[in-house]
Amino acid sequence: MSQINTRMLALNALEDITTNKVFSNKALNTILKKHQDLSKQDRAFLTRLVEGTLEHLIQLDYIINQFSKTKTNKMKKQILNILRISVYQLKYMDSIPDSAVCNEAVKLAKKKGFIKLSGFVNGVLRNIARSLEDIEMPNETSHPIRYLSVMYSFPEWIIQLWLEQYNYETIKTMCQESNKTPKTTIRCNKTLITPDALKEMLKDKNIIVEEGQLLDYAFNISKYNYLQDIDAFNKGYFQIQDESSMLVAEVASPKETDKILDVCAAPGGKTTHLSEITRQKALIIARDISQEKTNLIQENIKRLNLENIRVEVWDALIRDEASIEQYDVVIADLPCSGLGIISKKPDIKYNVTHDQIQSLVNIQRNILTVIQEYVKPGGTLIYSTCTINKEENDNNLYWFEDNFPYKREDITPLVSDKIKPYCQEGYLQILPQYFNTDGFFISKLRKDC
Numbered sequence: 063m064s065q066i067n068t069r070m071l072a073l074n075a076l077e078d079i080t081t082n083k084v085f086s087n088k089a090l091n092t093i094l095k096k097h098q099d100l101s102k103q104d105r106a107f108l109t110r111l112v113e114g115t116l117e118h119l120i121q122l123d124y125i126i127n128q129f130s131k132t133k134t135n136k137m138k139k140q141i142l143n144i145l146r147i148s149v150y151q152l153k154y155m156d157s158i159p160d161s162a163v164c165n166e167a168v169k170l171a172k173k174k175g176f177i178k179l180s181g182f183v184n185g186v187l188r189n190i191a192r193s194l195e196d197i198e199m200p201n202e203t204s205h206p207i208r209y210l211s212v213m214y215s216f217p218e219w220i221i222q223l224w225l226e227q228y229n230y231e232t233i234k235t236m237c238q239e240s241n242k243t244p245k246t247t248i249r250c251n252k253t254l255i256t257p258d259a260l261k262e263m264l265k266d267k268n269i270i271v272e273e274g275q276l277l278d279y280a281f282n283i284s285k286y287n288y289l290q291d292i293d294a295f296n297k298g299y300f301q302i303q304d305e306s307s308m309l310v311a312e313v314a315s316p317k318e319t320d321k322i323l324d325v326c327a328a329p330g331g332k333t334t335h336l337s338e339i340t341r342q343k344a345l346i347i348a349r350d351i352s353q354e355k356t357n358l359i360q361e362n363i364k365r366l367n368l369e370n371i372r373v374e375v376w377d378a379l380i381r382d383e384a385s386i387e388q389y390d391v392v393i394a395d396l397p398c399s400g401l402g403i404i405s406k407k408p409d410i411k412y413n414v415t416h417d418q419i420q421s422l423v424n425i426q427r428n429i430l431t432v433i434q435e436y437v438k439p440g441g442t443l444i445y446s447t448c449t450i451n452k453e454e455n456d457n458n459l460y461w462f463e464d465n466f467p468y469k470r471e472d473i474t475p476l477v478s479d480k481i482k483p484y485c486q487e488g489y490l491q492i493l494p495q496y497f498n499t500d501g502f503f504i505s506k507l508r509k510d511c
């Protein structure tokens with residue numbers, strides 16, 4: 063496969079993401095699945111080109127606007143995306159000669175039917191290539207919000223929202239961290255294999271394996287082809303899961319005799335972890351809103367060879383009479399804005415709106431109102447999200463405490479020394495920069511007896 067085709071595939075993926083609002087991981091996976099003949103190198107190039115362009119979209123548009131009389135908001139979408147992937151290569155992919163980037167962009171424009179605009183594409187890109195080092199970015203002191211927005215490609219409203227919640231330096235580091243290439247973290251399924259044996263098995267297949275930051279059964283893996291090509295994956299020896307997300311089951315610390323309900327469980331990361339932690343002794347009910355979603359849980363349960371989980375389609379907003387005060391532990395890992403996982407899903411930062419966040423807060427509160435009834439007196443409720451937005455996290459926790467008969471539980475004894483400094487009373491907010499993981503919020507509440 064030649065580079066021009068790989069770039070064309072990248073362009074198609076970007077169009078799907080930016081115009082048709084397909085999730086970036088879905089758009090990329092669809093293309094990669096369709097083109098299984100791509101070499102490992104081409105796949106890596108395609109993936110980086112799409113993800114990198116997305117990570118830096120606002121900055122790339124800012125640069126293009128300095129050199130084009132037609133501003134990006136007036137450009138034909140396909141031409142704009144050709145310019146974006148090309149400026150990304152000029153600025154961030156040092157190994158590709160500038161002339162190759164410009165030539166390939168011209169070919170792309172022609173292939174897409176824009177023969178007349180290919181000269182425009184060529185002119186803009188050659189000007190950018192010549193002046194890249196001299197482009198003036200917004201001034202950090204006089205325009206700090208604009209500066210962060212352009213430097214790290216975050217919409218200004220998100221920076222503004224965070225400034226109400228965190229200090230400037232924290233936000234700056236968070237933005238930097240969110241733009242880093244994400245790691246693939248795995249959780250060893252200790253019911254089937256020891257972490258050491260898994261590590262050796264993966265290394266034998268020339269996969270690079272690094273120890274996790276927080277848990278001795280977590281590893282970061284790289285230099286593998288497809289996940290489905292890894293024998294250890296097919297045998298259920300590990301599950302892909304970020305380490306901060308693994309802390310949910312650690313903080314829940316269920317007993318083997320517990321009855322556990324996971325109300326928003328798909329694709330089953332935490333459900334299956336809870337099953338492993340309780341050595342398949344606890345009774346676990348895993349629910350999600352649709353059959354399509356619960357099928358994902360089933361797939362993981364089957365692959366990981368776990369037997370103590372019952373899966374049900376159930377809308378968490380609907381009160382289930384039969385579940386009232388039935389569970390020792392209820393896990394509410396609720397839908398959220400996802401601002402903690404931007405390094406994995408960069409499109410989130412462009413697609414989420416403040417109105418959506420407000421309606422998510424309402425959904426989170428409505429679900430919590432229903433499912434808190436399912437906890438037995440003296441039992442525990444875990445509320446978690448993969449966001450770093452306090453409206454959905456701390457504020458929801460305070461609201462919950464004010465309205466329901468629960469008290470926050472000290473989680474410090476349940477986490478390692480590294481994490482303890484970040485524990486507040488009854489909750490933990492992990493920012494991406496703390497441990498190079500996703501941003502995650504985990505709280506633990508005990509129901510009054």
Ligand SMILES: C[S@@+](CC[C@H](N)C(=O)[O-])C[C@H]1O[C@@H](n2cnc3c(N)ncnc32)[C@H](O)[C@@H]1O
Pocket residue numbers: 325326327328329330331332333349350351355376377378379395396397398
């Ligand atoms: C953050 S994800 C859960 C991730 C999961 N706990 C894991 O560890 O793999 C949120 C889930 O909530 C589900 N969801 C959203 N609204 C729901 C509802 N009203 N009832 C049940 N599930 C819902 C979504 O389908 C999604 O799978």
